[in-house]
Structure formats: structure tokens, C-alpha cells
Amino acid sequence: MLFESSSFLKGMMLGSIFCALVTMLGHIRIGHENVTHHEHHHLQALSKEDFLKISEAERMELVKSIRVYCMILVKPKDVGRWAAVKDTWTKHCDKVEFFCTESIKVFESINLETNDMWTMMRKAYKYAYDKYKDEYNWFFLTRPTTFAVIENLKFFLLNRDATQPFYIGHTIKSGELEYVDVEGGIVLSIESVKRLNSLLSDPEKCPEQGGMIWKISEDKQLAVCLKYSGVFAENAEDSEGKDVFNTKSVGFLIKEAMSNNPQQVVEGCCSDMAVTFNDLTPNQMHVMMYGVYRLRAYGHTFNDALVFLPPNGSDND
Template sequence: MISECSPFLKGVMLGSTVFALITMLGHIRLGHRNRMHHHEHHHLQAPNKEEVLKMSEAEREELSNSIRVYCIILVTPQDVSLWAAVKETWAKHCDKAEFFSSEYVEVFESVTVNETDTWLMMKQASIYAFNTYKDQYNWFFLAYPTTFAVIENLKYFLLRKDPSQPFYLGHTELSGSHEYVSVDGGVVLSIESMKKFNRLLTVSPSECPEEERGIWRMSEDLLLAHCLRYEGVLAENAEDEEGKNLFNTKTIGMFIKEAITDYPKDIVEGCCSDMAITFSRLTPDEMHVMMYGVYRLRAFGHFFNDALVFLPPNGSDND
């Protein structure tokens, strides 16, 4: 039957067979390497309030001051309206936020990476961030300009997590037998994971795919997971005490619509976590609406008895 097929079809079938074999061998190789590491994959939960209240005030203050988040936001010149919205809203709550663009845009003081391929931009941004700030920040948050992040909730989630361990956190999804963190919901890497990723990029670059190419194009989030998996760093899903996702790949409006259908008698509980860290696919206007709801709207006379306070960065124009 194959002999009667066109040369093109033969090539496709042969290519598929070779690709499957390479993938299988790669998984065997990665699996062998992963057994050398002890940081196992699991679903991670935020600390509960009672646990935090048991800490002394001095311990809480020390912990809150020790969590320093550097935000990497990947943009293109075509994203200028989203770019402006992120800069005017949640990015002000990062300890430091920088925009990485394929071209320099003076008004936003972007870091130019001279790449248009998103995966190559991500790798260049990671190398720059690690080499420049490895002694100043212990957590790195990677996001697109369509993402809205509540950085204080991120810091609370990271409260009892050791950045010297290789964490790779966010909203996990499955590809074949492997999980990866969706960049749509934002990716969090500890300083140890950044160290491993950068060592791979600079010392063993052949083990990390160069770019998205070929018939079977892998997205940048899958490529990132592939590289980190080689170093024994596995994707971990961030959840609250009820198992609700903290990093979300949709807008809050989408979740509410789904909850109206799926949980008509308990829409709020059926929607989202009270400690949600990110929402995605936002327009610039939706970004400002989120900023209003999260940071600016106040109930007069009502005080939240939060166990921790995360102060804004010094000199920041903070809401």
C-alpha cells in the first residue's frame, strides 16, 4: 500500500515515525535524569491564615520583606496599548518590572532582545534577568501583557516556599504525559530554577531547543517545560485550600459566565479563588477595571485583619 502512495505522503509517514522515536528516546533520557533530583512534582497550596497567625510579628515581617519579585513582561511594539495598561496598573506592585521587546521603545524604557520569536525572547530575557538581578531578587515572574497579576497574593502564596529550591509554578496543563505551566496564566520561577535554566542555556544549549521550528511546532511554554525538565525541574500547580487554581488563563468575566451555568445557586463560590493571583486574556480597559476593583475600591469603615502587609517598592507610584 505504501508503495502506491505519493512521495510526499511517504515522507510525512516516515517523518512521523522518526519524530515519535526521537520523542520516546527523549522521554527515556529525561526520565533517567529526573531520578537524580528529589524535588518532586505536586500541587502546591497557599498557607492558611491560621498558620500565618501562629508566627511571631517579627517572623512575619522578616518573611514579607524577604520575598522579592522581579517581573519579566514579554511584549512587541504592536502591544503598545496593553503595554501601557500593564505599566499603569499591576506592574507597579512588582519589586521591579521590566518590559522585554523585539524593538526598543523609548517611552516605555524597554529592554531590547533583538528577537521576534517569542521563545527566543523568553530565553534572552531570562539570561538578562538572571545575570543582572540574581543577587537582588529571589523570585521571577514571567507574563504576557494580556495578564493581570495581584503581586501581593503571589507573595503570600510564596511565603513559606524556599527560593533555593527549584520551583516552577503556575497553572499546569497536560501535553502527552508531561505537565507544563501555561504562560498565559503567568510563570513563577525561583532563583534556583532560574540558575538551572540559565546554566542549561549557557553551558548545554544543545539540550534546550533553539527555536520554534519544523512541522511540529512547540509553544514557548512547552519548550520552557522541556528545558526545565531536563534539569529535573517539574511543573507545579498553584492552588488555594479548596483546590481552586490561583493562576488563571481566562478573564474573571469568563469564569463568572461559566459559574452562572455550572453553579447557578452559588456563583461566587463556583467562580474563582479569593486568593487568585492572575487572570488572563484581558484588554487594556479590562486591565484598568481590574485595578479599580482590586486596589482602589474601598468599603468605608471596613478594615481587613490581614496577618501580613506587603509594602510597595520604595519610590513606586503605587495604588
């Protein structure tokens, strides 16, 4: 009798696992139903020649139309990086807000009351859409290990229509799923955030705890949810095909270039219009700030055809 009971329990367990696998595979198929006709895109920034074809008046209108809201996901242990990010590149966002797992007295932040990164991301996007859908048209989300050059981001977005479903950054392919790596930062247009927001309350298409047996990272979860609404990951590149969203630090990329191609270290390393670098310490953040915004060669004048003005009240460099 005991043996029969044990066999029955084993059968129940195996049956449950089988059903869960079938359910998971069903979710994957559904999530990719509309993918077969979609080709992955490598989005490139305007070339110098194409940019100069735009009239000065049109350039000014384009500049004014790009409004970037920056979202930084942080945890209490990130206080050092948090301070560095707050004091450096985020001053160039049109608006920046920090989203934390809990309330922290040291820094002003939005308490999301969860340690789960996917739940944090969901809540942050919902908050952003509900509060700022009429004020900002581009939403840039990243971690406090990332340094971003917002002016380069705005230049990349110059000829993009935020009313279209853009989902941009450094893309990675994982099986059939293509997603934007959060380490390099994720950019969503207002249309993409709108579509995502409509799915957040649908546990079948965008479950809060995930629809898989095993847990997947928050950036992959985001890609799965976005695919249900016809939004697909796009790799951002300059006009020469170099990535502009980097998931490594400048130092790492330079060492890699020196090892792989010592004759072309700079050319083999990074794009001149790089938007992000990742895995930076607080000190490296300040060094980047010095190199990008403060260092000047007197007597040499840069005649940029575009000027991205800092947000009102900003004490940016």
C-alpha cells in the first residue's frame, strides 16, 4: 500500500512538471506568433552627409521635440554609485528619477517596495507612463553602473518618431528571443511604453512573476512582454555600424581593442558618438565626466550644428 502511494505521488509530480513544461512552451509559441515576419533591425544614426541635408529650422524643431526622461533602478547597496550618477551625467537628462527597493533617507527616490528587479522595472515604467506620458517622449532606463552621454542619445533619436514603437539599445540573442541588455541601457519611445503599460495588467501576456518554470532576467522579461504588442529589440549603431550602447567600460573596451587590433586601438574600440558605457566605479564616473564635458583645448573651436540645451534649473557641466 505504501509502495502504491509513493508511486502515485511520483506520478503526480511528474505529471505536474510535464504540464508546466507544456504550458511554458505554449507561452513561448504564443509570444513568437508574430515574430516570423519581423526581421531584426540595426538602427543607424544619421551620417554627417544626411544630417547636413536637414535645414537649420528643421534641426531646431527636432531638437526641441526630443524630451528624455531618465530612470535609474537602484538598491541601498548602490549608494556610492547612486551619488556619482546623481552628480554627473544625469544632470543632462530632461528629468531624472531614481527608483529604489526601499526608502532611503540619503537620497530622494521613489520607493517601489520590492527587491525583485523585474517587479521594480514594471512598477517604474507604470509610474513613468502614468505621470509623464504627456511630458516626455523617450524613456531611458538603466542601472547606476552606467554612464550615458545624453546629447549623443538625442542625436541618435533625431530622426526617430516617438509615436512609433521603438525599443533600442545593445541587443542580445538568447535562443529565439532578442532583447536589449539593461547593462547598456534601454530606450523606449512613448508608444512602446504605452503598449507595455496596456500589458502590465494582463497576467497571461506579461506576468509579474514570470510565465516560466525558471526565473529569467528583467531585461528578457521586458522583451517577452513587448513582443506581445509588436515591439521588437533594435540594435543602435553609428553611421559606420559601430555599437553606441556599450555594456562594458571604456577601459575594458580599449584593452580588448589593444589585444585584438593594436594598430587601430581607438578605431577598433568605440564609436565617436557612443551613448553609454557600463561597469563603472564612482571614481570612473567622475573621470568620464571630466573627459566628456570639462576638458577643453583652448584655441580649438567646435562648430556643432546642434545645441541640446540643459533642462531648466539644471546645474549640469
